[in-house]
Amino acid sequence: MSDERVIDPEGAYIWDGWGTCLSWWANTELGARDDLAAALFGLETVRVESSGRAIELPGLGLNIVRYNLGACTWTDGSAMVESPAIVRRKQIETYHDGEEWNWRADANQRNMLVKARDAGADTFEMFAVSPPWWMTVNGNPSGAEQGEQDNLEFQYQDAFARFIATVAGRARDEWGIRFSSVEPFNEPSLDGWHARQNQEGCHFTLGAQEAVIACLRRALDEHGLDDVLIAASDECRYADAVDTWQKFTDGTRRLVGRVNVHAYEPDEKGGSRTRLREAVGEELPIWQSEYSEGQPDGMAMALSISRDIRYLQPTGWVCWQPVEALDWGLLDGEYDDRTPNPNGGAPGTLKGQVGGVNTKYHVLAQYTRHIRPGMRILRSGHANTVAAHDPSARRLALVTVNDGRKRTVNYDLRPLTRDRNAARMWVTDASDAPGARRYTRCADADSRDGLLTVVHEANTVTTIEVDGL
Known part of the structure; x- marks a missing residue:
């Protein structure tokens, strides 16, 4: 999905x-x-x-x-x-x-x-x-x-x-x-x-x-x-x-x-x-x-x-x-x-x-921790994603809640950049299962040509930071 x-x-x-x-x-x-x-x-x-x-x-x-x-x-x-x-x-x-x-x-x-x-x-x-x-x-x-x-x-x-x-x-x-x-x-x-x-x-x-x-x-x-x-x-x-x-x-x-x-x-x-x-x-x-x-x-x-x-x-x-x-x-x-x-x-x-x-x-x-005072709240195109931009740091923060099953989300950053940018990620799992993540730093992803694709596991909240925007 x-x-x-x-x-x-x-x-x-x-x-x-x-x-x-x-x-x-x-x-x-x-x-x-x-x-x-x-x-x-x-x-x-x-x-x-x-x-x-x-x-x-x-x-x-x-x-x-x-x-x-x-x-x-x-x-x-x-x-x-x-x-x-x-x-x-x-x-x-x-x-x-x-x-x-x-x-x-x-x-x-x-x-x-x-x-x-x-x-x-x-x-x-x-x-x-x-x-x-x-x-x-x-x-x-x-x-x-x-x-x-x-x-x-x-x-x-x-x-x-x-x-x-x-x-x-x-x-x-x-x-x-x-x-x-x-x-x-x-x-x-x-x-x-x-x-x-x-x-x-x-x-x-x-x-x-x-x-x-x-x-x-x-x-x-x-x-x-x-x-x-x-x-x-x-x-x-x-x-x-x-x-x-x-x-x-x-x-x-x-x-x-x-x-x-x-x-x-x-x-x-x-x-x-x-x-x-x-x-x-x-x-x-x-x-x-x-x-x-x-x-x-x-x-x-x-x-x-x-x-x-x-x-x-x-x-x-x-x-x-x-x-x-x-x-x-x-x-x-x-x-x-x-x-x-x-x-x-x-x-x-x-x-x-x-x-x-x-x-x-x-x-x-x-x-x-990622959407800080003074940042600009942007339109994200979806009710489950909050987007904010820090102009001085040239950093974009995206926080997405996925309350359903596993899904792939394509973030279109082209209104801000068409470069290749590294994306840092943190995840919290809304479960008490063994190994559940609690504001855990995860592997980076890459945006290419202004497009960023992230797989969100079921019942998670994920924060993404992208620099150079």
């Missing part, structure tokens, strides 16, 4: 990079781990401690870090209400309890934020999952009593915006972290954010979103953060993002510097992704700002990346939790979510360790 892919530079756009959110995993003691910072945000080979043994991993080189602005406090006399389903690691400590600022809060997540910067990350975004509990209608940062109800008190819309701007200013002035963007919402249109669910969350109607965005732009400008853009609205699904964007007034759209969207809609044929890109237009950037699922082999993730880049044309791609249990992470996270917390009502502690590595860690490495 064979097919052809024509690599076309027409319509190329600049890549911002790859990233991850901090939130729950970095809220635990894992936020103090140098080896995790090096593995996730650096490019060197790293030995990561895992359940008493070390695992050698290629650094992913993630350069985008999304920092979760928390909503919980446990000060004396606090009236915060805790969901009966939430565990401690999913409660992020906030900096203001309604009376006083506490800049020592959220130490673990802040620790990893700085470690990520020192390891090589260079693009930072702060996002709020819920306003601080004392700004909510019911004092519960997990949501309102009913999921379709807004949980930010109307009277606190401006205060919420000023709170975000104040923390962003503090990060710039005291932490050495410049947030290039802030996102005040997280899946705001969902009706699942209610007082009994298992994480922080907040529903926002369209009018509430528009009001907060306007307040936030004023607050950022007043704090001397006029260069910080507002991202919105981090909707759960591409179709939700289309609906929200189309209903925003022109005035609100002008205040949004980037559209963020999550990837929890399969959208296998790309229709919703295409509609979102068309609704937003070619000029405004989009990030796929949260992706996750519980499939450890990485094939679903690779297919989602390919569809995003072909149909949505995002400038950045972000995974949710890189260290998480039940195969949801790149690395397997082992957390104590049962022991009562002495400082609050939620069960669980902030203990955590790495239990192992999932194949999808190596699958993501196929993309992140």
Whole structure:
């Protein structure tokens, strides 16, 4: 079985990079781990401690870090209400309890934020999952009593915006972290954010979103953060993002510097992704700002990346939790979510360790180590191949996911070259069979007269680098 892919530079756009959110995993003691910072945000080979043994991993080189602005406090006399389903690691400590600022809060997540910067990350975004509990209608940062109800008190819309701007200013002035963007919402249109669910969350109607965005732009400008853009609205699904964007007034759209969207809609044929890109237009950037699922082999993730880049044309791609249990992470996270917390009502502690590595860690490495920030994303001619070009190095990177049987792919590079060029290759097998490859360097191939032929084994992700283009 064979097919052809024509690599076309027409319509190329600049890549911002790859990233991850901090939130729950970095809220635990894992936020103090140098080896995790090096593995996730650096490019060197790293030995990561895992359940008493070390695992050698290629650094992913993630350069985008999304920092979760928390909503919980446990000060004396606090009236915060805790969901009966939430565990401690999913409660992020906030900096203001309604009376006083506490800049020592959220130490673990802040620790990893700085470690990520020192390891090589260079693009930072702060996002709020819920306003601080004392700004909510019911004092519960997990949501309102009913999921379709807004949980930010109307009277606190401006205060919420000023709170975000104040923390962003503090990060710039005291932490050495410049947030290039802030996102005040997280899946705001969902009706699942209610007082009994298992994480922080907040529903926002369209009018509430528009009001907060306007307040936030004023607050950022007043704090001397006029260069910080507002991202919105981090909707759960591409179709939700289309609906929200189309209903925003022109005035609100002008205040949004980037559209963020999550990837929890399969959208296998790309229709919703295409509609979102068309609704937003070619000029405004989009990030796929949260992706996750519980499939450890990485094939679903690779297919989602390919569809995003072909149909949505995002400038950045972000995974949710890189260290998480039940195969949801790149690395397997082992957390104590049962022991009562002495400082609050939620069960669980902030203990955590790495239990192992999932194949999808190596699958993501196929993309992140070769498609680097500043490269140009090209048209590949196929939904399963991502193509990127580095003009300064004159290097082309091709990443192809083959989720079916063995096939031969002919890559037509003639729009870029007609010379003979060596092609380096790396492969990850989506299987646990003996000898399965994990980001393994393979034998080189040659392009001749601008044509490159590669045989892709079944259920593989292959990266190809060609120089001199």
